[in-house]
Amino acid sequence: MAPYRIRLYRDEDYDAVRSLFARGIMEHAPAMYRHVLCLTRVQLGLLSLFWAVCAMAGSWLLALAAVVLVLAAMWPVIHSFSKSFVTEALVADLQDIDSYYMRAPDSCFWVVEAGGAVVAMVGAAPTQDLERPGPAMELKRLSVSREHRGHGISRALCGEVLRFARARGYGAVVLYTSTVQLVAQRLYESQGFRKVLERSPSLFSRLICFHLIHYRLQLPSHP
Structure with missing residues (x-):
């Protein structure tokens, strides 16, 4: 695999990021x-x-x-x-990535570049902690292109979000994944995330037993 580097999102990444996200979801x-x-x-x-x-x-x-x-x-x-x-x-946070992630307080978006192309991405934004009162950092839109999986990129992007959250004083990082994303579940659990809640976002999802799984990682307290 070509060497890769993690960098901050730029406006010229817009189409590549949206396409990467769409392909990743449809692969499931x-x-x-x-x-x-x-x-x-x-x-x-x-x-x-x-x-x-x-x-x-x-x-x-x-x-x-x-x-x-x-x-x-x-x-x-x-x-x-x-x-x-x-x-x-695509009509929510990925509609205007710059406004939602790059210019909003305590938010950020990273891409992974390899061979001059965007091959992975992840975002971070504040949210409410469902388990404890107060804010948490949410890891969002983690996606790695199929041909670049298995090289530790997802783990590296998780680490980027965790460092970002700790640097801004957040006590927890949360995220959502789904019933069918088994590889993602194993990744998050290996990073110390634990399942907090499962919910079905619609009547149809309840009928087919499809759940969104809420994960949470408690960050070490600052001395």
């Missing part, structure tokens, strides 16, 4: 689809459909075709669900 759509297929209620529903069509049509081929059609119809629904997260972010 297949994992979410597999997650849904592994749900007991979904498997029982597909099995019931198979036997119901078999009983009514007297053909296991038609029953199998019905199951395949349902499976095919589920994919665009899951894909659209993933895309909604991208759309929400």
Whole structure:
């Protein structure tokens, strides 16, 4: 892998950052689809459909075709669900990165550059601590391009946010990840983050048992 460096976000990074974030989120759509297929209620529903069509049509081929059609119809629904997260972010903090992160108090945004291209990113911004009264620093939008994963970049970006939070006197760093982002969960837990809360952001997410997981890391007190 080409040498990489972490630097502060610049205006010319805008399109690359938004594209990197969108690709990273959409890469989780297949994992979410597999997650849904592994749900007991979904498997029982597909099995019931198979036997119901078999009983009514007297053909296991038609029953199998019905199951395949349902499976095919589920994919665009899951894909659209993933895309909604991208759309929400692109019209929120990633709409004006400079204002939200670079000019706001106690906020910052970093990118990782390798070979002249932006290959990773992370942001930090104040938020409310859900576990203890007072503010916390939130680690946001951590994403690494597929071809640059496995080289410690995510860990390095986490460290950047932790140093930033400590330097500004914050007592905790919080973040959100999702049920299907297993690699991210292992990374955060290896850094000392612990799960605080799980919630479903919508009725559909509750139906498919998709949760946003709130992580928290208590920072050492200043002497």
